[in-house]
Amino acid sequence: xxxxxxxxxxxxxxxxxxxxxxxxxxxxxxxxxxxxxxxxxxxxxxxxxxxxxxxxxxxxxxxxxxxxxxxxxxxxxxxxxxxxxxxxxxxxxxxxxxxxxxxxxxxxxxxxxxxxxxxxxxxxxxxxxxxxxxxxxxxxxxxxxxxxxxxxxxxxxxxxxxxxxxxxxxxxxxxxxxxxxxxxxxxxxxxxxxxxxxxxxxxxxxxxxxxxxxxxxxxxxxxxxxxxxxxxxxxxxxxxxxxxxxxxxxxxxxxxxxxxxxxxxxxxxxxxxxxxxxxxxxxxxxxxxxxxxxxxxxxxxxxxxxxxxxxxxxxxxxxxxxxxxxxxxxxxxxxxxxxxxxxxxxxxxxxxxxxxxxxxxxxxxxxxxxxxxxxxxxxxxxxxxxxxxxxxxxxxxxxxxxxxxxxxxxxxxxxxxxxxxxxxxxxxxxxxxxxxxxxxxxxxxxxxxxxxxxxxxxxxxxxxxxxxxxxxxxxxxxxxxxxxxxx
Amino acid sequence: xxxxxxxxxxxxxxxxxxxxxxxxxxxxxxxxxxxxxxxxxxxxxxxxxxxxxxxxxxxxxxxxxxxxxxxxxxxxxxxxxxxxxxxxxxxxxxxxxxxxxxxxxxxxxxxxxxxxxxxxxxxxxxxxxxxxxxxxxxxxxxxxxxxxxxxxxxxxxxxxxxxxxxxxxxxxxxxxxxxxxxxxxxxxxxxxxxxxxxxxxxxxxxxxxxxxxxxxxxxxxxxxxxxxxxxxxxxxxxxxxxxxxxxxxxxxxxxxxxxxxxxxxxxxxxxxxxxxxxxxxxxxxxxxxxxxxxxxxxxxxxxxxxxxxxxxxxxxxxxxxxxxxxxxxxxxxxxxxxxxxxxxxxxxxxxxxxxxxxxxxxxxxxxxxxxxxxxxxxxxxxxxxxxxxxxxxxxxxxxxxxxxxxxxxxxxxxxxxxxxxxxxxxxxxxxxxxxxxxxxxxxxxxxxxxxxxxxxxxxxxxxxxxxxxxxxxxxxxxxxxxxxxxx
Numbered sequence: 001x002x003x004x005x006x007x008x009x010x011x012x013x014x015x016x017x018x019x020x021x022x023x024x025x026x027x028x029x030x031x032x033x034x035x036x037x038x039x040x041x042x043x044x045x046x047x048x049x050x051x052x053x054x055x056x057x058x059x060x061x062x063x064x065x066x067x068x069x070x071x072x073x074x075x076x077x078x079x080x081x082x083x084x085x086x087x088x089x090x091x092x093x094x095x096x097x098x099x100x101x102x103x104x105x106x107x108x109x110x111x112x113x114x115x116x117x118x119x120x121x122x123x124x125x126x127x128x129x130x131x132x133x134x135x136x137x138x139x140x141x142x143x144x145x146x147x148x149x150x151x152x153x154x155x156x157x158x159x160x161x162x163x164x165x166x167x168x169x170x171x172x173x174x175x176x177x178x179x180x181x182x183x184x185x186x187x188x189x190x191x192x193x194x195x196x197x198x199x200x201x202x203x204x205x206x207x208x209x210x211x212x213x214x215x216x217x218x219x220x221x222x223x224x225x226x227x228x229x230x231x232x233x234x235x236x237x238x239x240x241x242x243x244x245x246x247x248x249x250x251x252x253x254x255x256x257x258x259x260x261x262x263x264x265x266x267x268x269x270x271x272x273x274x275x276x277x278x279x280x281x282x283x284x285x286x287x288x289x290x291x292x293x294x295x296x297x298x299x300x301x302x303x304x305x306x307x308x309x310x311x312x313x314x315x316x317x318x319x320x321x322x323x324x325x326x327x328x329x330x331x332x333x334x335x336x337x338x339x340x341x342x343x344x345x346x347x348x349x350x351x352x353x354x355x356x357x358x359x360x361x362x363x364x365x366x367x368x369x370x371x372x373x374x375x376x377x378x379x380x381x382x383x384x385x386x387x388x389x390x391x392x393x394x395x396x397x398x399x400x401x402x403x404x405x406x407x408x409x410x411x412x413x414x415x416x417x418x419x420x421x422x423x424x425x426x427x428x429x430x431x432x433x434x435x436x437x438x439x440x441x442x443x444x445x446x447x448x449x450x451x452x453x454x455x456x457x458x459x460x461x462x463x464x465x466x467x468x469x470x471x472x473x474x475x476x477x478x479x480x481x482x483x484x485x486x487x
Numbered sequence: 488x489x490x491x492x493x494x495x496x497x498x499x500x501x502x503x504x505x506x507x508x509x510x511x512x513x514x515x516x517x518x519x520x521x522x523x524x525x526x527x528x529x530x531x532x533x534x535x536x537x538x539x540x541x542x543x544x545x546x547x548x549x550x551x552x553x554x555x556x557x558x559x560x561x562x563x564x565x566x567x568x569x570x571x572x573x574x575x576x577x578x579x580x581x582x583x584x585x586x587x588x589x590x591x592x593x594x595x596x597x598x599x600x601x602x603x604x605x606x607x608x609x610x611x612x613x614x615x616x617x618x619x620x621x622x623x624x625x626x627x628x629x630x631x632x633x634x635x636x637x638x639x640x641x642x643x644x645x646x647x648x649x650x651x652x653x654x655x656x657x658x659x660x661x662x663x664x665x666x667x668x669x670x671x672x673x674x675x676x677x678x679x680x681x682x683x684x685x686x687x688x689x690x691x692x693x694x695x696x697x698x699x700x701x702x703x704x705x706x707x708x709x710x711x712x713x714x715x716x717x718x719x720x721x722x723x724x725x726x727x728x729x730x731x732x733x734x735x736x737x738x739x740x741x742x743x744x745x746x747x748x749x750x751x752x753x754x755x756x757x758x759x760x761x762x763x764x765x766x767x768x769x770x771x772x773x774x775x776x777x778x779x780x781x782x783x784x785x786x787x788x789x790x791x792x793x794x795x796x797x798x799x800x801x802x803x804x805x806x807x808x809x810x811x812x813x814x815x816x817x818x819x820x821x822x823x824x825x826x827x828x829x830x831x832x833x834x835x836x837x838x839x840x841x842x843x844x845x846x847x848x849x850x851x852x853x854x855x856x857x858x859x860x861x862x863x864x865x866x867x868x869x870x871x872x873x874x875x876x877x878x879x880x881x882x883x884x885x886x887x888x889x890x891x892x893x894x895x896x897x898x899x900x901x902x903x904x905x906x907x908x909x910x911x912x913x914x915x916x917x918x919x920x921x922x923x924x925x926x927x928x929x930x931x932x933x934x935x936x937x938x939x940x941x942x943x944x945x946x947x948x949x950x951x952x953x954x955x956x957x958x959x960x961x962x963x964x965x966x967x968x969x970x971x972x973x974x
Contacts, residue, residue: 082543095542102536104543206543213772241545242774320772323575326586327540331639342581342637369577369767378769 004029005169006486008223009073012172016062016072023062023072023116027055030074030118034170040141040155042165044079045087046119054116061114070233071114076171078162079120080127080208081217083107086117090208091135092125094328094335094353104206105241106175106217106234113233118171121161125355126325127182127210130427132160133414134357142190142411143168143485147452153411156186156427162220163190167454169486173221173230177207179214180313181406181431184443187220188406188456191445191484193473194220195227198463199438200245202231203238209324211317212243214435222484224444224473228252231466247464255471257478261295265472266399270306271430279449280405287403287446287457290479291472299399303391306433308384313432314425315368315381321358322365328353360421389437392462401472402460405430406443410453434460442469445482454482489606491658492700493727497735501700502727503707504663504693505655506719508670509648510680511624511688512555518623518647519546519589519774526688530640538645540584545773548573552647553777555679556596556621557787559649562673562794563616565600569779573621577767582626582639590650592768595620596777602673603796604665609810614666615654624648649680655694655704660723664716667691671716672795675820690714695726697734705730706740710754713747722747726754798823806830806839815847821861822846825868832872835879842875849892866895874902882906883913884963915962917969920953923961924969927952938974946970 004012004026015021031048051074058072077083080090082100089095103111111117124134131154132140140160142153144167155164159176163186166174176183178196187194195218202217209215219230235249267288272281288298330336330349337352339345354362368377395402408429434441440463443456457476461469492499517524520537537544560567572594575587597619603611626644630637651670657663671689674680682689691714696707708730710722725747730740742760747753770776793801795817802813802823817823829842850871854864874891877883883891883906894905906912914920927949928935938945949970953961 088542090542098542100541100543102541102543204543205545208542209773211772240547242547243772319769323577323587323767323769326577326579327542327584329579329581329586331581332539332584333541343579346579366767369769371765371767374767374769 003486005033005172009070009172009226009229010223013071017067019062023055023058024052026072027051027074027116027118030170030172034118034165037143037165037168037170040143040164040168040170041138042121042140042161042168042170043076043119044089044091044122044137044161047086047117048119051116051118058114058116068112068114070110070229073110073113073115073230074118074172075110075115076118076121076162076165076174077107078123078159078175078177080123080177080210081107081175082206082208083117083120086120088120088208089136090126091123091132091137092328092353092355092358093136094349095208096136096335098334100206102206104217105203105238107206109234109236110175110230115230115233121159121165121174123161123182124158125358126208126321127158127177127179127215128321128357128361130157130181130185130424132157134355136355139414140164141414144191144411144453152414153453154189154414156189156407156411158182158186159194159220160186163187163192163194166190166192166220166222167485173219173226175217175234176220177210177215177217178431178435179210179216179317180428180435183218183220184406184431184441184456184458185427187443188445188458189411189454191448191454191456191482192220192222193224193227193442193444193477194218194456195231195442195466195469196434196440197231197235197466198245198440199435200243201235201247201249201440201464201466203241203244205238205240209320211320212324213320214313214317216435224442224470224477225253225256227442227473228256228470245464250467252467252470255467256474258471259295260291260472260475262297263401264297264299264399265291266299266301266395266402268301268303268306268395268402268404270303271404276405277409279410280408280455283446283455284403284405284457287476290476291403293479294475301395301399301402303388303395303402303433305384305387305391309388309433309436310425310429312381312384312388313428313436314364315377316385316436318361318365319369319378320365322362322369325354325358325362357421385436388433392433392437392439392460396462400461401465401468403472404458404460406456406458410449410451410455430458439463440466440469442473444473444476444480445484446476446480447482489608489610491662493697493731495731495735499700500697500727500731502658502723503655503696503698503704504657504659504723505707506651506653506657506663506666506694507692508651508667509690509692510651510674510682512552512621512647512649513678513680514549514551514555514647516549516551517645518549518552518621520645522645524646525642528642530638530642533642534644538584538641540586546589546771548774548777549647552621553596554787555647555677556619556649557779557784558677558791559651559674559679560597560600560619561784561788561791562677563597563600563602563619563651565616565619566598567779567784568594568596568598569781569784570594571596571777573771573774573777574768575771576622578764580625580628581637582628582641582644584626584641584644588623588625589771589774590622591620593770594776602666602669604662604669605814606662606665612662614656614662617652617654619649619651622648622650655696660720660727663693663723664720667716667719669795672818676792676794678792691719693719693722693726695723695730696740697727697730705734706742708740708743708745708754710745710747711757718747718749721749721752722754725752729754806843808840808843812840812843812847816843819861825861825864828868829872829875832869833879834876838875838879841878842872845871845875849889853892853896865899866892870895870901877902877906881913881915881962883911884959887911887913887959911960913962914957914960915965917965920961920965920969923956924949924953924966924973927956928973935974946974949974
């Protein structure tokens with residue numbers, strides 16, 4: 001039997017429908033691979049028995065000719081997405097033993113479409129981070145290594161476990177969430193595709209909130225086509241989320257392979273600061289050349305408020321987080337450390353339950369919302385957010401998409417950077433603007449650095465232009481012929 | 488103008504009162520969750536995942552509550568804000584699962600309006616409304632059931648409240664109580680709240696200060712959570728006394744929050760202004776701003792029921808009632824319905840004034856005696872009209888009618904049946920009455936002599952004698968007329 005874990009869903013589905021392999025074969029191989037890649041620490045909790053049972057059910061459906069759009073699709077779910085009966089921790093001690101009695105809408109839709117959940121993946125605690133280092137369960141490990149070096153590298157974050165398992169072939173696809181780059185950045189560092197949809201395209205119901213006005217779930221896959229297939233099933237209006245858009249989700253696969261001839265690609269000068277990693281700059285230029293080769297027109301554009309985006313993000317996101325995380329108080333569920341009084345119980349529970357990064361952001365968020373600071377910080381950040389959004393609106397009057405690097409550098413070693421939170425925050429510099437503006441963006445692997453580490457480029461589109469992003473991403477995918485692990 | 492100044496040995500004091508009335512919005516379900524609203528249900532049986540603030544749960548606005556707030560605003564002659572926003576009020580408490588209350592701080596749904604209250608001298612006084620906003624109620628902490636644990640009941644958690652805030656326009660406890668009474672009546676007429684203080688669905692925070700007339704307002708104390716109209720009056724009286732005594736003895740008023748203790752009829756300090764929590768209000772990112780159209784508001788306006796003030800004016804105009812009588816009739820929901828049903832069944836429309844006297848006089852007395860509300864009256868409006876028609880036709884006297892009413896109450900029989908069974912029909916035959924009167928006068932020649940020589944008071948004696956002979960059935964008007972003629 002060929003190595004089924006290396007196949008895309010498109011290729012796999014043909015084999016499944018022609019009955020040359022079974023879903024049970026597929027899931028069995030993935031379960032084996034999960035065991036082999038245990039050192040990656042990609043999963044917080046594995047649900048392999050349940051997955052095998054569901055595989056049998058999927059095979060019955062295929063036998064009876066009632067296969068659903070994602071029948072037998074092995075899926076990993078970021079551990080901040082609730083799944084009924086499956087432990088959901090947000091990689092935090094405070095939810096270490098939390099088993100939700102409900103399923104996030106995006107997961108439910110994928111399950112209803114036939115996807116099989118293999119397990120829950122590791123993340124930075126409450127998705128606060130860009131490395132998975134802040135996870136209570138320890139960091140995940142990037143399946144890629146520097147050539148000739150055995151040192152463990154971080155997979156990026158916060159959807160580090162999701163990216164690591166997809167890149168490491170221990171899941172076909174994964175759900176991530178992206179608040180400031182948490183899908184795209186780890187996808188780029190792990191050499192996989194990561195799509196952050198338009199804010200409101202995918203329901204947030206059942207997803208443990210970090211920053212409600214920025215959080216958006218999306219797929220992490222090895223191919224652009226798989227991302228388009230997964231997104232199509234998970235997207236769409238949900239009456240249980242007031243911020244969910246009423247929108248008819250198109251068949252994204254139709255955009256794949258469509259010509260981009262005559263379309264305009266914007267290159268924002270603010271994303272090419274002095275001192276940008278030369279290799280990343282070179283791969284950006286190469287990607288621009290692919291665009292030209294495909295007949296697209298390249299335009300230099302400016303997004304003048306880009307430099308204010310990161311500070312604004314680090315006010316808005318912690319502000320919302322400080323309030324969103326108030327519910328973890330030891331009263332109804334999760335960790336409770338008994339105290340002599342109610343305040344004592346809160347203090348002890350939250351001191352023990354939250355890690356340093358989460359505490360840092362709660363403190364920042366509480367500060368910027370406090371009386372006398374609200375106007376100077378929170379409201380000012382909201383005005384910046386509007387300016388950042390306006391920049392994009394202006395740009396899209398001239399161009400169809402914007403092309404920029406996803407990250408400023410390649411994956412770093414476990415243990416680097418951790419001492420300086422500000423250096424870590426700079427990981428988000430190319431990604432946060434998109435979240436502030438609520439726009440869709442997709443990161444695609446374009447090649448390897450000289451050290452042999454993946455580099456990703458992102459396309460940022462106007463709201464609800466996911467189709468266009470898949471169209472451009474598939475052009476790059478064709479041109480790059482990026483070889484992932486096991487390819 | 489009623490003098491509301493308080494005069495002590497040192498001079499006059501003016502009392503300034505403002506109210507924040509919290510009233511439960513009438514709705515089958517809570518403000519942001521599908522859970523049923525409840526009173527006296529088993530603890531923690533009316534709690535949804537949203538109410539319990541489970542991870543990943545999101546609020547969805549209940550539009551019925553919105554409509555109720557708009558109705559209330561319109562009834563209070565207030566500005567309806569077409570743009571309003573829900574904010575989070577952040578604080579920790581065991582019965583506040585989210586760690587924040589969703590409220591409207593910066594942009595409430597209803598702006599400025601007013602309510603005119605009636606003063607004892609039949610003038611009115613305008614109390615301005617500052618704003619009305621919607622917010623969630625918290626759950627209930629129960630400290631007195633378990634020796635060393637507090638119990639939490641989340642049934643009430645998430646129930647919709649309206650907070651109706653007045654300007655500091657009231658000048659006495661009476662005015663404040665009258666305001667709440669009138670507000671409560673309007674809420675009930677609207678059906679926007681049951682405004683039932685016993686069930687805790689109406690509570691008020693009372694702001695009280697005193698100052699010398701013609702000088703700036705004094706420092707105010709806020710008395711929290713006063714839950715009956717009587718207590719509002721008592722709390723104000725106590726507080727006014729406390730403040731005046733303190734000021735006259737050279738002390739100063741602290742701006743503070745106080746609690747009213749109903750058992751001792753006193754207020755005591757809860758926290759000072761310095762200890763006031765910083766609620767860190769910010770717009771709830773889980774909810775979109777509420778955008779209403781003027782058409783929507785107009786439609787609600789067109790569907791408003793007749794309000795107490797309008798009904799009273801109509802009763803005065805259509806039925807010739809006095810301000811006092813009409814006020815008594817419209818002071819609850821059911822009496823005006825009953826009254827108008829009586830009027831409908833009157834043979835002569837000029838009996839409406841008499842009907843008002845009978846409803847608020849004899850019938851109310853019976854209801855009070857038997858501790859019944861008017862909807863449970865064994866004498867229905869049609870039956871009462873039957874009795875009044877007998878009076879109107881001269882068949883029975885008012886005095887007899889009172890006995891018949893008692894009989895109707897006991898036996899449930901129609902008035903006409905009782906009158907004919909007991910032979911109570913009034914003697915209205917002029918010839919017959921003349922014969923009886925002649926006999927009475929003939930039997931009392933000395934009295935006749937005295938009367939004719941100027942002792943007018945004896946007229947009553949002759950009426951009494953006629954009634955005695957006829958067993959009270961003589962038509963009183965005819966008796967008077969004939970007696971006068973013959974004497």
